[in-house]
Amino acid sequence: MQTAMAQTKPTPQQSYRIIAIMGSLLLSAFIGMFNETALNVALSDLIALFHITASTAQWLTTGYLLTLGILVPISGLLLQWFSTRQLFVCALVLLLLGTLAAALAPGFAMLMAARVIQAAGVALLLPLMFNTVLVLIPAEKRGGAYGIIGLVLVVAPAIGPTVSGLLIDRLNWNWIFWLSLPFLLISLASGLRFMENVSAITKPKIDAVSLAISTLGFGGIVLAFSSAGDSGFGAPQVIAAMAVGLLALSLFIARQWRMKQPIMDLRAFKHPMFAVGTFMIFITLVVMLSAMLVLPMYLIQGRGLSTFSAGLALLPGGLVNAVMLPIMGRVFDKFGPRGVVPSGAVLILAVLASLSGITASTPLALIIALHGLLMIGISMVWMPAQANGLNELPPELYPHGSAIMNTLQQIAGAIGTAVAISIMTAGMNGFMKDAADRADPANGPLALIAGIQQAFLFAMIVAIAGLVVAFFIKRVPVDKQQG
Incomplete structure (x- = not known):
């Protein structure tokens, strides 16, 4: 144990420029997460431009998620084989190459390849960022650090559709990627200047x-x-x-x-608060990503808003979440997760119960307010549960804990969106089956809203499971010299 800790933790004589290191990681992660969602609103344009089907176009998202699902699980191994600086530079080079290729893509095949390259960069970057926090930040201050990371991870996807909608209206879809390139270059230059190797390379056997x-x-x-x-x-x-x-x-x-x-040490689950925290993150992301999928569809197809207007309507909730995540991180550092996480789970459940009853006449202001409250609830659960769970791990399990949590986040995204769509589709079909006049065009939006109500009922069931587990969370005692 002592040997592993010596390999993972900085020695007292080591001094790191933490702000510069984390700034480089956060900026590059922001652009990576922005690119993950920014292309979604351009899919309709790409279908017409490239003469492809909707199923083919969906691979621009599916391929991205699939690459993350394959590479993130082995990130714990990579963190032990390569230095922090090597992994950061590799991740940024992949992001730059993928983004440049996407900006120049003349057709679907090149854009698809570019998306895979981008995802490979993000798959290296996210676990590296979380592991760097574990090594550099004292355990009693990690809540605030994870709150700032959460701000980045939430704001980027939240503004992605809004910014890309504006770019598509004024320019064209390629500018989604041209806009990203300067920021990635700044991040790479900053990393080359300030990034340091924060953990020793142990090179475990590769199986x-x-x-x-x-x-x-x-x-x-x-x-x-x-x-x-x-x-x-x-x-x-x-x-x-x-x-x-x-x-x-x-x-x-x-x-x-x-x-x-x-290559992924599942003995991390022997630590009960890590297991609870991982479960709570999984549940929270299933709920959040389900809502992020169906609410834009409700606003655009059910209420007739433009893509840009729908993005603007959902932007306040994303920004509220971004503001609340660092606050909740600091609250966790001071008071622990015991009161924060269960309260957040209750708020999430209450909001989902309200959203399950939305109709075509529900005031838009109420939808915006409920979305904001949902994001507040998610901020109360996500970062406190994550910080508390990782705090329980011994240093030799830091890379594995980060890899496990990031892997399950990708799986949660795939499960949340797929199940929400399936349930929504079943609800739509059920509505149309009972409709008096199926050919009436007015039934289309009504059927969609009926399906969305069913999707929110599914999210409610998931949230109930999260609420039950939330009452088992308790603060992990930390050594103030740890980290």
């Missing part, structure tokens, strides 16, 4: 079998859920991907438990 079944397991599950949102859970390709994914994931888990040097 090729684990890498292979990890790819099949996590990749298969993400692919299955991502495809199910478009094809349905009964589609043969979805069933096949799910079966392969679950089988490979079972083999992966069994193998990791037996190995002395696993």
Whole structure:
């Protein structure tokens, strides 16, 4: 234990420029997360421009998620094989190459390849950022640090559709990526100047079998859920991907438990608050991403708002969440998670109950207010649960804990969006089946809203499970010299 801690923790004589290091990581992560959602509002234009189907265009999102699902699980291994500086430069180079290729893409094939390259950069960057916080920031101050990270991770996807909608209206979709390039160059220059190696390289043994079944397991599950949102859970390709994914994931888990040097050390789950925190993050992200999917559809297709107007309507909630995450991080540092997390879970459940009853005549101001309250509830759960869970881990499990949480976030995204779409579609079909005149065009928006009500009921059930677990969370005692 003492040897592992010496390898992972900075020695007292080491002095790091923490603000400069974290600034480089945060700026690059912001652009990476911005690019993850900014292209969504351009899909309709790309379908017409490239003469592709909606299913093909969806691969610009599915391929991005699939790359994250494959690479993030092995990030814990990469963090032990390569230095902080090497991984940062590699991540930024991948992001720059992918973004430049996307900006110049003349057709779908090049844009698809560019999205995969971008996702590979983000897959390296996010676990590196969380691990750097664990190494550099004292445990009693990590809540505030994770709050700032949360601000970045929430604001970027929140403003992505709004900014990209404005760029598409004024210029064209390529400018989504041209806008990103200068910021990535600034981040790379800052990293080359200030980034330091904050943890020792231990180079554990690489198990090729684990890498292979990890790819099949996590990749298969993400692919299955991502495809199910478009094809349905009964589609043969979805069933096949799910079966392969679950089988490979079972083999992966069994193998990791037996190995002395696993590529993802699942013994982190022996720490109860890490397990609780991971579950709470998973539940919170399923709820948040489900809402982020169906609310724009409600505003655009159910209420007739433009893409830009819908983005503006949802922007206050994203900004409220961004403001609240650092605040909740500091509240956690001072008071712990015991009161904050259960209260946030109650607020989330109450908002979802209200949203499950929305209609075509629900005041837009009420929708904006409910979205803001939902984001406040999520901020009360997400970062306190994450910081508390990671604080319980010993230093030798830092890379693995970061990899586990980031992996489950990608899976939560795939599950939340796929199940929400499937339930919404079933609700729409049920409405149209009972409609007196199915050919009446007025029934389209009404059917969509009925489906969205069902999607929010699904989110409520998930939130209830989160509320139950939230009452088991308790503060992890930390050594003020730790970290």
